[in-house]
Amino acid sequence: MARKSSSLLGLANGVSHQLFHPVPDSAPPYPAKRHTKISVVGAGNVGMAIAQTILTQHLVDELALVDRKADMLRGEMLDLQHAAAFLPHTRILSSTELDVTAGSDICIITAGVRQMPGETRLNLFQRNLALFKQIVPPVARHSPDALLLVVSNPVDVLAYIAWKLSGFPSNRVIGSGTNLDSSRLRFQLAQRLQVNAQDVQAYMVGEHGDGSIALWSSISVGGVPIGLGHLANGKKTAEAAEELEEIRKSVVDGAYEVIYLKGYTSWAIGYSVADLVRSLVRDLHRVHPVSLLAKGSYGIPEDREVFLSLPAKLGSSGVLGVANLELTEEEEKRLRSSADTLWEMQQQLDLKVKS
Amino acid sequence: MYRTNKLKRDADLEGFCWSAASPYPPFRLPSPIESIRSDLVPQTMQKVSSLSELGFADDVHRALFRPIHQAAPPSPTSRRTKISVIGAGNVGMAIAQTILTQDLTDELALVDAKPDKLRGEMLDLQHAAAFLPRTRILASTDYAVTADSDLCIITAGARQIPGETRIDLLQRNLTLFKEIVPPLARHSPSALLLVVSNPVDVLTYIAWKLSGFPPNRVIGSGTNLDSSRFRFLLADHLEVNAQDVQAYMVGEHGDSSVALWSSISVGGVPVLGQLASDDNKAAVVMEQGVLERIRKAVVDSAYEVIRLKGYTSWAIGYSVASLARSLLRDQHRIHPISLLAAGFYGIPSDRKVFLSLPAQLGRSGVLTVANVHLTDEEAARLRHSAATLWELQQKLDV
Numbered sequence: 001m002a003r004k005s006s007s008l009l010g011l012a013n014g015v016s017h018q019l020f021h022p023v024p025d026s027a028p029p030y031p032a033k034r035h036t037k038i039s040v041v042g043a044g045n046v047g048m049a050i051a052q053t054i055l056t057q058h059l060v061d062e063l064a065l066v067d068r069k070a071d072m073l074r075g076e077m078l079d080l081q082h083a084a085a086f087l088p089h090t091r092i093l094s095s096t097e098l099d100v101t102a103g104s105d106i107c108i109i110t111a112g113v114r115q116m117p118g119e120t121r122l123n124l125f126q127r128n129l130a131l132f133k134q135i136v137p138p139v140a141r142h143s144p145d146a147l148l149l150v151v152s153n154p155v156d157v158l159a160y161i162a163w164k165l166s167g168f169p170s171n172r173v174i175g176s177g178t179n180l181d182s183s184r185l186r187f188q189l190a191q192r193l194q195v196n197a198q199d200v201q202a203y204m205v206g207e208h209g210d211g212s213i214a215l216w217s218s219i220s221v222g223g224v225p226i227g228l229g230h231l232a233n234g235k236k237t238a239e240a241a242e243e244l245e246e247i248r249k250s251v252v253d254g255a256y257e258v259i260y261l262k263g264y265t266s267w268a269i270g271y272s273v274a275d276l277v278r279s280l281v282r283d284l285h286r287v288h289p290v291s292l293l294a295k296g297s298y299g300i301p302e303d304r305e306v307f308l309s310l311p312a313k314l315g316s317s318g319v320l321g322v323a324n325l326e327l328t329e330e331e332e333k334r335l336r337s338s339a340d341t342l343w344e345m346q347q348q349l350d351l352k353v354k355s
Numbered sequence: 356m357y358r359t360n361k362l363k364r365d366a367d368l369e370g371f372c373w374s375a376a377s378p379y380p381p382f383r384l385p386s387p388i389e390s391i392r393s394d395l396v397p398q399t400m401q402k403v404s405s406l407s408e409l410g411f412a413d414d415v416h417r418a419l420f421r422p423i424h425q426a427a428p429p430s431p432t433s434r435r436t437k438i439s440v441i442g443a444g445n446v447g448m449a450i451a452q453t454i455l456t457q458d459l460t461d462e463l464a465l466v467d468a469k470p471d472k473l474r475g476e477m478l479d480l481q482h483a484a485a486f487l488p489r490t491r492i493l494a495s496t497d498y499a500v501t502a503d504s505d506l507c508i509i510t511a512g513a514r515q516i517p518g519e520t521r522i523d524l525l526q527r528n529l530t531l532f533k534e535i536v537p538p539l540a541r542h543s544p545s546a547l548l549l550v551v552s553n554p555v556d557v558l559t560y561i562a563w564k565l566s567g568f569p570p571n572r573v574i575g576s577g578t579n580l581d582s583s584r585f586r587f588l589l590a591d592h593l594e595v596n597a598q599d600v601q602a603y604m605v606g607e608h609g610d611s612s613v614a615l616w617s618s619i620s621v622g623g624v625p626v627l628g629q630l631a632s633d634d635n636k637a638a639v640v641m642e643q644g645v646l647e648r649i650r651k652a653v654v655d656s657a658y659e660v661i662r663l664k665g666y667t668s669w670a671i672g673y674s675v676a677s678l679a680r681s682l683l684r685d686q687h688r689i690h691p692i693s694l695l696a697a698g699f700y701g702i703p704s705d706r707k708v709f710l711s712l713p714a715q716l717g718r719s720g721v722l723t724v725a726n727v728h729l730t731d732e733e734a735a736r737l738r739h740s741a742a743t744l745w746e747l748q749q750k751l752d753v
Contacts, residue, residue: 020595020622048669049452052449052452052453052669052672053452053456056453056456056457056673057456071662071663071664072663072664072665074663074664075659075660075661075662075663075664075665076663076664076669078656078659078660078663079660079664079667079668079669079670080669080670081587081670082580082583082584082587082656082660082667082669082670083583083669083670083672083673083674084583084586084587084590084591084597085582085583085586085587085590085597085598085600086583086673086674086676086677087597087673088596089596089597180482182485183482183483183484183485183486184482186484186485187481187482187484187485190484190485193419195420196489197484197485197489198485200485221419222419222420224419226419254478254482257475257478258475258478258479258482259475260471260475261471261472261474261475261476261478262471262472262475262476262479263475265479265482266479267448267452267476267479267480267482267483268479268480268481268482268483270452270483271456271483271486271487272483272486274486275486
């Protein structure tokens with residue numbers, strides 16, 4: 001049990017029992033059975049936005065933060081602790097050592113190296129792989145029953161890497177994937193239709209980023225499917241496809257625009273991951289597009305062990321199942337093509353972990 | 356190269372789509388910042404005014420939803436809460452985001468002098484639309500975007516240059532507030548003003564003078580957060596929920612704040628005298644050394660966070676959101692905040708200074724000041740702070 005901050009200041013011990021007394025014949029107190037612990041590895045802008053949103057939404061009893069930069073980490077922890085009077089009774093810990101994550105229900109990994117100017121994609125992956133080799137095995141060891149939620153980019157490959165390095169069953173490792181992209185798409189559609197974004201059902205799937213796929217065939221609003229005819233205003237197929245592609249690109253570019261303007265994104269990914277956490281922790285069985293082991297889904301061959309985003313039911317044991325949507329041939333083709341590309345790239349990575 | 360000129364008015368107010376007739380060149384990234392595929396440089400991004408330009412049928416929403424017979428046309432909602440946050444830095448954004456998460460407002464306006472950063476922050480919040488209640492989020496460098504706010508929160512402030520005197524810093528902040536407060540007051544003449552920028556007590560006084568508002572409608576975040584830190588330390592030690600610890604720090608926010616030892620209670624039980632290490636309770640009502648150490652720890656904790664991570668944000672975000680809730684939802688809750696302290700605890704009525712005292716807050720701002728017990732020593736410290744601030748304020752040209 002961590003030393004109380006106040007005992008360092010010379011405050012009397014054992015005062016608590018003078019203020020409160022137990023009811024006669026009580027059993028001694030035991031810790032709450034439903035104790036949710038979440039660890040966030042990486043206390044940068046993304047990690048802290050996630051941590052703070054999780055706290056504000058009362059999703060956690062114990063929150064552990066890990067980062068390499070000790071000073072910044074401690075500052076962030078104190079800043080959250082100082083809000084104690086405004087938050088539910090949450091224990092907030094931090095350490096540069098991963099053992100502080102022990103016993104977590106969910107471990108969220110936001111740590112990642114930044115792409116250097118001119119760096120090849122492969123080189124970036126190798127560096128991230130090296131980082132994950134330091135992070136994932138200890139995290140898995142300290143919380144052998146946890147769910148792993150990878151947010152660092154490129155999320156699909158890193159989720160795959162985390163899965164391999166952890167040794168966890170595939171249902172317990174997911175990437176934040178296209179959950180946020182889908183949110184951006186739903187926001188745009190909702191504005192146009194003057195409805196609440198939560199009533200717009202629209203998925204972006206596949207590879208998070210430039211190669212994501214908008215499932216135009218599966219959009220519905222308040223339960224009413226929107227056909228492609230509505231979407232493209234009666235235009236001919238080729239033109240319609242082009243215009244829909246513009247919408248998709250504007251969703252993908254939304255992230256780049258925010259990064260360009262303010263230097264990074266934080267708030268939206270914070271809410272997005274907190275939303276996933278809620279479904280996982282509360283066993284909500286809600287459907288979210290997240291990056292998961294996609295082989296065997298939608299015609300992706302069994303030997304392609306890649307992670308891609310697909311709409312999946314989430315609960316306390318992670319991925320409960322992948323939704324069986326009706327995809328068009330084109331959409332399935334694109335998914336398989338993404339799988340091929342990722343697979344080829346993953347082959348070039350050296351996943352052996354030193355024991 | 357991407358450039359931002361003054362945003363067009365309708366683009367500002369809607370906040371999420373650029374005008375198609377914009378004079379800017381198409382958006383092109385200078386370099387792949389976070390691209391997954393460096394071989395696929397993001398293509399030119401066209402800005403469009405609406406999805407109809409992208410092929411989205413104009414009347415598709417009419418095809419999806421139908422009004423009932425003889426319905427009146429939709430009227431603009433008359434009860435919409437609007438909060439404006441001036442300053443989109445770490446503090447302003449933590450406040451904005453916490454207010455959004457806690458669903459405290461229907462409309463949120465952000466103002467800052469830096470248009471790119473401002474737009475980026477606005478977009479980042481808007482992209483979370485699927486996870487948030489339907490809140491309209493606007494941003495502009497023009498104060499017109501704040502019109503008809505219920506609450507205006509000012510976080511903008513000049514940073515102290517190393518070696519700068521306190522009076523010089525204040526003069527710079529005064530100049531800044533002269534640009535901020537009058538337009539804010541003009542656009543929202545009935546609003547509540549909440550000042551967060553430091554030094555908060557003097558700046559709240561300045562905001563009050565510049566706005567022309569009655570004093571109940573101008574407050575500063577004051578010692579609300581210091582009190583939270585104080586309650587955290589006590590709660591941690593006593594193993595209770597911090598929300599059950601009643602403890603106030605009052606007076607001047609910062610080094611000279613006053614901890615009200617005589618008013619601490621936990622779940623209604625006063626804890627005076629129970630916190631000293633010395634077992635001899637009869638003799639040790641308050642052991643000065645220990646109490647002062649705790650008070651300093653509270654004051655220093657802000658500096659510690661700043662030293663460690665560069666600034667504070669989360670705690671002040673929650674603190675201000677808590678004030679916003681009490682004000683806008685007319686909660687009549689008591690918070691220690693910076694208010695016009697003239698006439699209280701022996702402070703002369705003509706000393707128009709702002710200091711933190713526990714006050715009951717509601718929709719019209721400060722409803723009353725709580726009549727907490729102050730020892731002679733504590734009242735003397737308050738009066739001393741008042742005198743210091745008064746002298747300082749005399750030197751300013753408000």
